[in-house]
Amino acid sequence: MRLKSQTNGKVPGLAVVLVGSRKDSETYVRSKKKACKEVGIISLEENLPVDSSEEEVLNIVRKFNDDPSVHGILVQLPLPKHMNEERVLAAISVEKDVDGFHPLNIGKLAMQGRTPLFVPCTPRGCIELLLRSNVEIKGKRAVVIGRSNIVGTPAAMLLQRNQATVTVVHSYTPNPAEITREADIVIAAVGVAHLVRGDWIKPGAVVIDVGINPIEDPSAKKGYRLVGDVCFKEAAMKASAITPVPGGVGPMTIAMLLRNTLDSAKRAYGLLD
Amino acid sequence: MRLKSQTNGKVPGLAVVLVGSRKDSETYVRSKKKACKEVGIISLEENLPVDSSEEEVLNIVRKFNDDPSVHGILVQLPLPKHMNEERVLAAISVEKDVDGFHPLNIGKLAMQGRTPLFVPCTPRGCIELLLRSNVEIKGKRAVVIGRSNIVGTPAAMLLQRNQATVTVVHSYTPNPAEITREADIVIAAVGVAHLVRGDWIKPGAVVIDVGINPIEDPSAKKGYRLVGDVCFKEAAMKASAITPVPGGVGPMTIAMLLRNTLDSAKRAYGLLD
Numbered sequence: 001m002r003l004k005s006q007t008n009g010k011v012p013g014l015a016v017v018l019v020g021s022r023k024d025s026e027t028y029v030r031s032k033k034k035a036c037k038e039v040g041i042i043s044l045e046e047n048l049p050v051d052s053s054e055e056e057v058l059n060i061v062r063k064f065n066d067d068p069s070v071h072g073i074l075v076q077l078p079l080p081k082h083m084n085e086e087r088v089l090a091a092i093s094v095e096k097d098v099d100g101f102h103p104l105n106i107g108k109l110a111m112q113g114r115t116p117l118f119v120p121c122t123p124r125g126c127i128e129l130l131l132r133s134n135v136e137i138k139g140k141r142a143v144v145i146g147r148s149n150i151v152g153t154p155a156a157m158l159l160q161r162n163q164a165t166v167t168v169v170h171s172y173t174p175n176p177a178e179i180t181r182e183a184d185i186v187i188a189a190v191g192v193a194h195l196v197r198g199d200w201i202k203p204g205a206v207v208i209d210v211g212i213n214p215i216e217d218p219s220a221k222k223g224y225r226l227v228g229d230v231c232f233k234e235a236a237m238k239a240s241a242i243t244p245v246p247g248g249v250g251p252m253t254i255a256m257l258l259r260n261t262l263d264s265a266k267r268a269y270g271l272l273d
Numbered sequence: 274m275r276l277k278s279q280t281n282g283k284v285p286g287l288a289v290v291l292v293g294s295r296k297d298s299e300t301y302v303r304s305k306k307k308a309c310k311e312v313g314i315i316s317l318e319e320n321l322p323v324d325s326s327e328e329e330v331l332n333i334v335r336k337f338n339d340d341p342s343v344h345g346i347l348v349q350l351p352l353p354k355h356m357n358e359e360r361v362l363a364a365i366s367v368e369k370d371v372d373g374f375h376p377l378n379i380g381k382l383a384m385q386g387r388t389p390l391f392v393p394c395t396p397r398g399c400i401e402l403l404l405r406s407n408v409e410i411k412g413k414r415a416v417v418i419g420r421s422n423i424v425g426t427p428a429a430m431l432l433q434r435n436q437a438t439v440t441v442v443h444s445y446t447p448n449p450a451e452i453t454r455e456a457d458i459v460i461a462a463v464g465v466a467h468l469v470r471g472d473w474i475k476p477g478a479v480v481i482d483v484g485i486n487p488i489e490d491p492s493a494k495k496g497y498r499l500v501g502d503v504c505f506k507e508a509a510m511k512a513s514a515i516t517p518v519p520g521g522v523g524p525m526t527i528a529m530l531l532r533n534t535l536d537s538a539k540r541a542y543g544l545l546d
Contacts, residue, residue: 165443
């Protein structure tokens with residue numbers, strides 16, 4: 001562990017705040033804690049009941065802001081409806097915003113000549129997949145389907161920073177299939193099972209599927225299985241490369257969260273170049 | 274003057290910081306001061322010599338930050354090369370950032386469910402032109418040519434907020450003409466005289482030309498004249514509507530600056546809904 005030897009045994013710390021007991025959120029948090037353990041990041045967790053007040057959540061966030069052993073703070077979304085997500089996320093110190101959702105980080109990500117402290121994990125994972133697979137991004141046409149704050153919008157910014165010509169397709173786009181068919185690189189992040197069919201894909205395009213949608217499946221043990229936003233079977237016949245669901249982007253998201261946390265710890269210890 | 278009567282005679286104040294004596298910057302500042310005078314906004318100006326230190330500029334900005342009679346602070350760009358533009362702009366209080374260039378404002382502009390305190394003046398002027406001309410934006414394809422922090426990037430965000438499907442064309446786009454030809458709405462903000470030719474424009478498209486480029490013209494008094502990024506003569510034959518240069522977007526930019534300053538003053542006096 002290089003960091004540990006450079007910091008007199010100090011290691012990165014990630015704090016996770018979970019409100020309520022949504023099954024999917026609990027699963028995510030468990031995966032994140034497991035991944036932390038594997039790489040030697042200390043993980044702290046605060047689990048609040050679903051009827052907690054916003055002030056209670058804010059107090060937890062503030063406690064972690066003040067704790068020098070914590071380098072990343074992650075509030076698992078979605079929060080219960082009675083809480084103001086914007087206010088809770090804004091309370092996270094921008095230096096510990098390892099999710100990269102703070103508007104200051106998003107703004108810097110959008111701007112030329114600026115560098116955000118953190119890049120949101122899922123979009124960063126998508127780009128990392130492209131780069132590690134030697135997909136040329138520069139000069140290519142990219143289409144991002146979906147414009148969420150968490151995936152679509154930052155993914156479009158990252159593709160553009162890598163010199164792609166980017167179009168964002170969303171619910172008001174009248175002809176999403178036609179536009180997507182122009183793309184050399186497609187990132188689907190819209191949360192609709194099998195929305196993207198084979199005829200949306202230009203032959204040879206590279207497809208990254210961020211969706212994780214449960215669909216009924218009587219043959220499955222739980223009665224459902226998880227599928228992406230892309231109809232994999234059809235798209236795989238057209239694409240030169242495509243990510244599966246589950247197993248494609250998901251693990252990358254967690255890997256990038258660990259990397260953001262490590263970067264944050266290095267920054268705190270004055271070890272980042 | 275409604276505001277004046279609601280605030281016991283207090284009026285909005287705009288502070289302009291000009292470093293050096295670039296002819297174009299001086300012209301802009303003069304226009305802005307004149308416009309302020311016309312509408313009853315007090316304008317303050319600090320004019321520093323080109324060899325001032327960054328610290329001197331920062332001190333002026335801080336002085337205006339602390340002055341309750343100042344509701345907007347504008348540092349005229351470009352700054353001399355020895356200054357760090359990012360640092361100077363970041364010093365402006367986000368509550369007085371009437372140019373809307375602060376990354377926090379840009380981030381909120383990019384994000385769903387967030388509202389920036391200020392929207393950058395030129396892009397806001399472009400959208401205002403479209404809206405006032407009853408151009409439908411929702412569901413249309415828009416192409417923004419150029420991705421500057423000041424115009425292209427925020428213009429793309431605004432078009433998307435208005436439910437257009439937006440593509441940003443830039444220097445690494447191999448086929449800008451072809452892509453621009455797909456657009457119902459074109460915003461050209463790249464700073465290259467007459468880059469956009471007639472055959473870039475889809476018949477019936479709406480064209481907003483943000484460029485202001487000097488080109489040699491022996492017949493002009495000064496030896497040059499100002500032209501846009503769009504070859505007006507050619508594009509006007511294709512477009513259903515097009516803005517001229519000079520006279521199109523320029524006056525809108527100043528109008529939006531006044532509006533941002535007025536909004537800021539109202540916010541300071543607790544009068545904004």
